Amino acid sequence: xxxxxxxxxxxxxxxxxxxxxxxxxxxxxxxxxxxxxxxxxxxxxxxxxxxxxxxxxxxxxxxxxxxxxxxxxxxxxxxxxxxxxxxxxxxxxxxxxxxxxxxxxxxxxxxxxxxxxxxxxxxxxxxxxxxxxxxxxxxxxxxxxxxxxxxxxxxxxxxxxxxxxxxxxxxxxxxxxxxxxxxxxxxxxxxxxxxxxxxxxxxxxxxxxxxxxxxxxxxxxxxxxxxxxxxxxxxxxxxxxxxxxxxxxxxxxxxxxxxxxxxxxxxxxxxxxxxxxxxxxxxxxxxxxxxxxxxxxxxxxxxxxxxxxxxxxxxxxxxxxxxxxxxxxxxxxxxxxxxxxxxxxxxxxxxxxxxxxxxxxxxxxxxxxxxxxxxxxxxxxxxxxxxxxxxxxxxxxxxxxxxxxxxxxxxxxxxxxxxxxxxxxxxxxxxxxxxxxxxxxxxxxxxxxxxxxxxxxxxxxxxx
Amino acid sequence: xxxxxxxxxxxxxxxxxxxxxxxxxxxxxxxxxxxxxxxxxxxxxxxxxxxxxxxxxxxxxxxxxxxxxxxxxxxxxxxxxxxxxxxxxxxxxxxxxxxxxxxxxxxxxxxxxxxxxxxxxxxxxxxxxxxxxxxxxxxxxxxxxxxxxxxxxxxxxxxxxxxxxxxxxxxxxxxxxxxxxxxxxxxxxxxxxxxxxxxxxxxxxxxxxxxxxxxxxxxxxxxxxxxxxxxxxxxxxxxxxxxxxxxxxxxxxxxxxxxxxxxxxxxxxxxxxxxxxxxxxxxxxxxxxxxxxxxxxxxxxxxxxxxxxxxxxxxxxxxxxxxxxxxxxxxxxxxxxxxxxxxxxxxxxxxxxxxxxxxxxxxxxxxxxxxxxxxxxxxxxxxxxxxxxxxxxxxxxxxxxxxxxxxxxxxxxxxxxxxxxxxxxxxxxxxxxxxxxxxxxxxxxxxxxxxxxxxxxxxxxxxx
Numbered sequence: 046x047x048x049x050x051x052x053x054x055x056x057x058x059x060x061x062x063x064x065x066x067x068x069x070x071x072x073x074x075x076x077x078x079x080x081x082x083x084x085x086x087x088x089x090x091x092x093x094x095x096x097x098x099x100x101x102x103x104x105x106x107x108x109x110x111x112x113x114x115x116x117x118x119x120x121x122x123x124x125x126x127x128x129x130x131x132x133x134x135x136x137x138x139x140x141x142x143x144x145x146x147x148x149x150x151x152x153x154x155x156x157x158x159x160x161x162x163x164x165x166x167x168x169x170x171x172x173x174x175x176x177x178x179x180x181x182x183x184x185x186x187x188x189x190x191x192x193x194x195x196x197x198x199x200x201x202x203x204x205x206x207x208x209x210x211x212x213x214x215x216x217x218x219x220x221x222x223x224x225x226x227x228x229x230x231x232x233x234x235x236x237x238x239x240x241x242x243x244x245x246x247x248x249x250x251x252x253x254x255x256x257x258x259x260x261x262x263x264x265x266x267x268x269x270x271x272x273x274x275x276x277x278x279x280x281x282x283x284x285x286x287x288x289x290x291x292x293x294x295x296x297x298x299x300x301x302x303x304x305x306x307x308x309x310x311x312x313x314x315x316x317x318x319x320x321x322x323x324x325x326x327x328x329x330x331x332x333x334x335x336x337x338x339x340x341x342x343x344x345x346x347x348x349x350x351x352x353x354x355x356x357x358x359x360x361x362x363x364x365x366x367x368x369x370x371x372x373x374x375x376x377x378x379x380x381x382x383x384x385x386x387x388x389x390x391x392x393x394x395x396x397x398x399x400x401x402x403x404x405x406x407x408x409x410x411x412x413x414x415x416x417x418x419x420x421x422x423x424x425x426x427x428x429x430x431x432x433x434x435x436x437x438x439x440x441x442x443x444x445x446x447x448x449x450x451x452x453x454x455x456x457x458x459x460x461x462x463x464x465x466x467x468x469x470x471x472x473x474x475x476x477x478x479x480x481x482x483x484x485x486x487x488x489x490x491x492x493x494x495x496x497x498x499x500x501x502x503x504x505x506x507x508x509x
Numbered sequence: 510x511x512x513x514x515x516x517x518x519x520x521x522x523x524x525x526x527x528x529x530x531x532x533x534x535x536x537x538x539x540x541x542x543x544x545x546x547x548x549x550x551x552x553x554x555x556x557x558x559x560x561x562x563x564x565x566x567x568x569x570x571x572x573x574x575x576x577x578x579x580x581x582x583x584x585x586x587x588x589x590x591x592x593x594x595x596x597x598x599x600x601x602x603x604x605x606x607x608x609x610x611x612x613x614x615x616x617x618x619x620x621x622x623x624x625x626x627x628x629x630x631x632x633x634x635x636x637x638x639x640x641x642x643x644x645x646x647x648x649x650x651x652x653x654x655x656x657x658x659x660x661x662x663x664x665x666x667x668x669x670x671x672x673x674x675x676x677x678x679x680x681x682x683x684x685x686x687x688x689x690x691x692x693x694x695x696x697x698x699x700x701x702x703x704x705x706x707x708x709x710x711x712x713x714x715x716x717x718x719x720x721x722x723x724x725x726x727x728x729x730x731x732x733x734x735x736x737x738x739x740x741x742x743x744x745x746x747x748x749x750x751x752x753x754x755x756x757x758x759x760x761x762x763x764x765x766x767x768x769x770x771x772x773x774x775x776x777x778x779x780x781x782x783x784x785x786x787x788x789x790x791x792x793x794x795x796x797x798x799x800x801x802x803x804x805x806x807x808x809x810x811x812x813x814x815x816x817x818x819x820x821x822x823x824x825x826x827x828x829x830x831x832x833x834x835x836x837x838x839x840x841x842x843x844x845x846x847x848x849x850x851x852x853x854x855x856x857x858x859x860x861x862x863x864x865x866x867x868x869x870x871x872x873x874x875x876x877x878x879x880x881x882x883x884x885x886x887x888x889x890x891x892x893x894x895x896x897x898x899x900x901x902x903x904x905x906x907x908x909x910x911x912x913x914x915x916x917x918x919x920x921x922x923x924x925x926x927x928x929x930x931x932x933x934x935x936x937x938x939x940x941x942x943x944x945x946x947x948x949x950x951x952x953x954x955x956x957x958x959x960x961x962x963x964x965x966x967x968x969x970x971x972x973x
Contacts, residue, residue: 149744149856150887151751172752196695205695207704208672221947230886231660231669231852231928233708234936234943235970236952240671240704244697261755280613287615288636291725331795388695392613422694423614464695472698479698483685488700490958494951506699 050088050131053109057091057133060101064092064139075136076128078121079181080471087114087128094139096214096222096253102135103220103251106500114502115247117189118160120181122386123469125193125246125505132503135251137188143167144254152211152228154256157188161195164257173259176203180374188252194244196465201421202293203260205465206243212256213239218249218496228256241491246467247502249495263293267329268366269338271345271354272319276395278350279321283391283421285341285350286325290334294326295421302373302417309376311368317353323420324370326363373417380430381437382415383444387455388424388464397458401427404450409443411435424464427451452478468506476507514552514595517573521555521597524565528556528603539600540592542585543645544935551578551592558603560678560686560717566599567684567715570964577964579711581653582624584645586850587933589657589710589969596967599715601652607631608718616675616692618720621652625659628721637723640667644838652716658708660929665885666757667724669929670707676720677703682713682960692720705955710931711966713959727757731793732830733802735809735818736783740859742814743785747855747885749814750789753805754798758790759885766837766881773840775832781817787884788834790827837881844894845901846879847908851919852888852928861922865891868914873907875899888928891915916942932970940971 057065066075067089076085088111093099106113114128116136121127128134141158151173155164161175161182168175177190179197189195191213195206203209212228215238225239226232242249273279279297286292298306300320307313314322329335338356345351357363389397398416405412411432418425429447431440452462456478463472463479476485489509492499499509521529530539531553540549552575557563570577578592580600585591592598605622615637619628625639625646632639641654643661653659655677659670667673676692679702689703690696706713737743743761750756762770764784771777778786793799802820809815821827853861862880869876875896882889893911895904916926920942927936927943940949953973956963963973 147854147856149748150854152854194697194701196697200695204672207701208668217947217951223948223951224945225948227923228854229852229925229928230855231664231883231888232925232943233658233660233927233929233931234925234940235709235932235949236705236713236955237658237671237708238948238951241700244701245699249700261752284613288725331797333795333797388693390611390614390616390692391694392611419695424695459691461691461693461696461698463697464693465697467697468699476698479696481688483681484687484689484702485699487681487687487702487958491700491955494954494958 050109050111053105053111054089056105057089057102060098061091061093064094066090066092075116075134078119078124078126080122080124080127083124083127083129083470085128086131087134088131090134090136092136092139096216099135099216099251099253100220100222103216103218103500106133107220107498110498111500112503113500115188115192115251117157117186118181118184120185121189121193121469122466123463123471125467125469126189127470130504137186140253146171150228151259152256153259154212154254155187156254157186157252159187161185161187161190168259171259172262174262175209175257176260177206177209180371187255187257191243191252191255192245192247193467196424198294198296198419200419201295202291207240209258210239210243210255211258213242213252214254215242215250216253218498218501246469246505248492248506250501263328265329266293266326266363267335268324268326268357268363269342269354270314270366270369271323272315272317272352273321273323273350274352275320276398279323279420280395281350282323282345285345289337289341290327292325292327292421294324296324296370296418297420298322298370298373298417299415301413301415303369305376305415306369306373309372311372312365314355314366314369315353319352324366370417377415377428377430381440383429383447385427385448385451386464386466387427387451387460387462388422389455389458389460391420391423393458394420394423394425397454397460398425400454401451404454405429405447408446448475455479470505473505473507514573514575517569517575518553520569521553521566524562525555525557528558530554530556539580539598542583542588542590544586544588544591547588547591547593547934549592550595551598552595554598554600556600556603560680563599563680563715563717564684564686567680567682567964570597571684571962574962575964576967578966579652579656579715581621581650582645582648584649585653585657585933586930587927587935589931589933590653591934594968601650604717610635614692615723616720617723618676618718619651620718621650621716623651625649625651625654632723635723636726638726639673639721640724641670641673651719651721655707655716655719656709656711657931660888662758662760662883664883665759666755671704673722674703674707674719675722677706677716678718679706679714680717682962682965710933710969712956712970714965727792729793730757730790730827731799732788732790732821732827733806733818734778734830734833735787736779736781736816737785737787737814738816739784740862743787743884744859745814746787746809749805749809753801754791756789756791756885758788760788760834760882761884762786762834762837762881763879765877765879767833769840769879770833770837773836775836776829778819778830778833779817783816786833788830834881841879841892841894845904847893847911849891849912849915850888850928850930851891851915851924851926852886853919853922853924855884855887857922858884858887858889861918861924862889864918865915868918869893869911872910912939919943934969937969937971
């Protein structure tokens, strides 16, 4: 650590006392996310408790030319919150309170360190529903959700995190506190910086408070699992159901995914083996809704779009059917999967999947490709399993080639190299496949506006 | 016109031929919106037909230091599209085609000059629904809707224009074409400039193409008109219904509004006179939904929150009930109303209305205040009628005082000085009541990034 950094550290210790941590354990714990590629190496971990402390931290960073990395639940999958280069980690664990509930607006104001699942439970206690949900909800924090615009499994009905944030307090890279949109629904007074900060991966400033809209609790959720002969038919099934029902989810997974999850102990939904499976969910608000769903199902069978299917008759069955989708990840984990999270518009999904399959299988015929994802919003999770005999290093090297080919196909189909996991450091080299050079230049210029000294999470998203 | 401008005009005539208009009629027609405060005085009116022409216009403007004003349906209420200072009007009337429909994504790609109602009708032809709707939908253009983030009467269920735009092509103030978000639902690749451009009132660039998501058509819309004893009860009624049903609208209007609309020839819904009225609408998806609505209604009556009410039994009755709300504006038009469009969070509406009533009535007891609006999203339209005996000039002068008082109350209640009409020139002096000085400084800096020579709609939103 340089003399300058020592002076800064004194400053910070004065400000935060024992909440400025410099021990190895804390550095190891707070310096990483779920990607384990970069070794954590922060200079210190800071645990502010107030907005004022956050502002002072940013001011000190500007004074001393330090780099700050925000840290929430550290469940990120793109190394957006990794501190690998002597940065200061600013962790929001101590700013984890629900500040206010507003029954008429059906909104709740929270600090950024509130855990997603706590927010979901809080909403439930108020008879309401926070609909953004995903596998890591038990440890991710709402501040992190906002910084990555987290999506998950209910996007087809409820949208992304972006759609639920009505107000945002942020501390910019200049240390200024902005109150963005103040919980309003309608506010036509110029640039909506709230949406600029959502999904900005901490590169413009820190989220220090958020007002979150809540929804009505869904009633009597019902799931259908359907076996489908081909990808074109998946699309037709989606279209048929979406024309009649408000779906709360439309997931798909391939026969290979099904084989793994069944081997993992989840119950088989029906006997027929099919190349693809869909899981769709809707609110059964009345008996008529169930009748409607059955009518669409029968029409799909008649058309040959569906080979077999089952509908949940209880909450327990609903949970069971969801396990077919939700436990895929853990069922393939032992195979050291290469993972990629990409999206295209829905209509292009079948062609896109075919193109990726072809390029991978042509080069590496021994690779097993497992597809699953949120097909209702064009978001696919590509998983490639390591052949048992292949050494890890060789597999990773070959997967680097795969990444490049996949992103070239993404670019050809006008898609996104990161549907919901963000760019961080892992996808930074590939940003140009999804965003044009002018657009990236504007991003850099906008960062300069809010963070002129580049103290906020530098080296994430892009290099200046 | 200066020599410089002449050179520019030659340039533009070369580019556009007869689509570069300099006659007085065109100037008068294209230089204004529905606000009639500023006299139109554009140097010329340009009618580009392609994105390339738009880019060249912007390049010429940068070269010659000209100012460009975007022009859509010119139905704006804040002078955002008024050219009063020799600007060039860029009108999108010739870029009015539907370019593509995507059945699986339920999206349509349009040029900016498509009229809102045409988009609604196009959606209907596809068995779908474009839910952003408001009084001027018959002449407003989708490009203008995007530039002001238009809202309207279905926001409680469907959100603002922002919520329906999945892709945006824009030409920035530097003349660069950006393809923002490309119709994707999930795209976590850095700053979402799409949302920065939406609502930016043409100050960053021109919208030259948009991909718009469509919804399922609503089924069997049903309206209730309820008479309510006080504003606190309006809130309780909103809360009671919203807990049980997905409302597609929740409007309110005062007894004075009701008196005007009845005098205007609309049928009385029921005999009881009440201080306030609510109009709420929902999809009656099954008989159960109607039963649910009736149960809530009865509970509200028992609690004393509702004095009387009626529910539509047919589409014709639905239309009739809506006239009570929709024809208020024309019923008060002969009284030269002062209008203001403001919002606060829903829970603060009763206090806010009371505070405005008090300050206005204390100063001007002869002013008749007519309230109506989209209470379900905290958006109120304040209307003050000119006393017959009072000369227009005196009325307008007094209304200037009213504006200031109203905006002071807006600021106190953390609200918005413009809920859905934008800032333009009419609300520019008051922007500071809704947005902090740092935030306004960041807005100006961001404008510099996208429009360094200030060619894009200068003098709107703020002065640089």
